[in-house]
Amino acid sequence: MARSLTTLSLAVALTAPLATACVLPAQGPKGGAVASGSPLAVVDDVKVWTTTQKEKVGETEYKDSNGNVIATAETFQDKTHVHTQKIWYPVQGTEQLTDEDFFRIAGDQRALDETMAMRSNGKKWHRRGIGTMAGGVVGMVASFFVPNVTVRYVLSIGGGLAVGGGYYMSYWGAHQMNPETHAVDRSIADRAANQYNQQIGQGISLAKPF
Secondary structure, eight states: HHHHHHHHHHHHHHHHHSSSSSSSSOOOOOSOOOOOOOOOEEEEEEEEEEEEEEEEEEEEEEEOEEEEEEEEEEEEEEEEEEEEEEEEEEETTTEOHHHHHHHHHOHHHHHHHHHHHHHHHHHHHHHHHHHHHHHHHHHHHHHHHOOOOHHHHHHHHHHHHHHHHHHHHHHHHHHHHSSOSSSSOOOOHHHHHHHHHHHTOOOOOOOOOO
């Protein structure tokens, strides 16, 4: 029984991070903005982030008295990598907007519908992914208490596949919900901003990152 509980705790510890971190949608500007009379624009920016991973930097050989290699030891060191990615986002004056608010204010119904559809699809896949991962964890846990070897194997393998598949489903959903993911091309956002600015008599505004 103690062994089963230990294995159960290990399974929960290994799978819990998959159901929480790494599959949460990125946070963006707060929605609900309304037209303020300021011009709309599209800002080009560069996203910068770092990742750290262990990389092999050396190897040590251990030899016996006759010079024969009896063991080797690899040396690893944490190395930080800097990543960059070009992004764009809509603004009203100096206020960053969600794509939904931007196209709603600009009056571009087609772009708004496409954006809303993508966000809705993202929420759907995100929920499905979380549910699939949860079911996979249940299957893996249940396999520890099943005496039949074949059934235990099927539950364990199936549960692991469900956790992996659910993770990618949830990741895909979170990607579509990410404010940096756009349902339409940047040129469409530019056109919507220009048309709106002409309507309010502001002409074309060239916003800069703030």
